[in-house]
Amino acid sequence: MKNKRLSSNVAALWLLVLLLYSASSIGQQSNEMATEMALVKSHSDDSLQWGPCPPFMPEGCGIAVLHGDPAKNNLDIFFKVQANSAIPKHWHNSAERMILVSGKLYVTYDGEEEQIINTGSYAFGPATKPHVGRCGDEGPCVIFIAFEEPLDAFPMVVKQ
Structure with missing residues (x-):
């Protein structure tokens, strides 16, 4: 005991x-x-520092770092493309957690139907899954993206 x-x-x-x-x-x-x-921060904040997108992205594309370091894990950005811009097929090492802040965005992931992301909508993009996008004519598309891994984007060669 x-x-x-x-x-x-x-x-x-x-x-x-x-x-x-x-x-x-x-x-x-x-x-x-x-x-x-x-x-x-707002997507229209004058203090945002918009930097360039990778060269394969459409003209007028911009990235503003909101929080974190693009070379490290856990990064938040605004990604902006002009109205009627096509976002070429690409993929990322990181999953993407997104909220569309302005515009209307059409996104298609390989093997899936096109999805429409409206302003205020949340979207999740799986890591390494190729996708294309298109900003509608409602104005520029600004999307908040939270990356788990460092920022990257790799273009896909589309076979004709």
């Missing part, structure tokens, strides 16, 4: 140590995260 009580006390002590460690670890993470500044 004494061994069972000792064993149960040791287990309780270990549980207490784990809880205290977890609590201090969470507190440390909160303090580290608290040093980062909050951010709110």
Whole structure:
């Protein structure tokens, strides 16, 4: 009976140590995260710095980094193409989590039907799955994209 009580006390002590460690670890993470500044940006914000897209993308295409480093994981961007622009077939190493901020975007992933993304709609694009897009004539298409992996885009050669 004494061994069972000792064993149960040791287990309780270990549980207490784990809880205290977890609590201090969470507190440390909160303090580290608290040093980062909050951010709110609109796609029409004059302070956005629009950079070029890869050369295979349509003329007038732009990328604005909202948060993160394009060479590292967990990056948020705005991606903009002009109305009536075709986005050539390409793929990314990362999955894409997207919300269309303006315009109307038509996207087709290999082996799937075309999907229409309306302003305010969420879309998910699987990693490495080739796709094409087309911005409608409702105005420029601006899409918020959250990348899990570093930013990349690889063009696909379309056979004639």
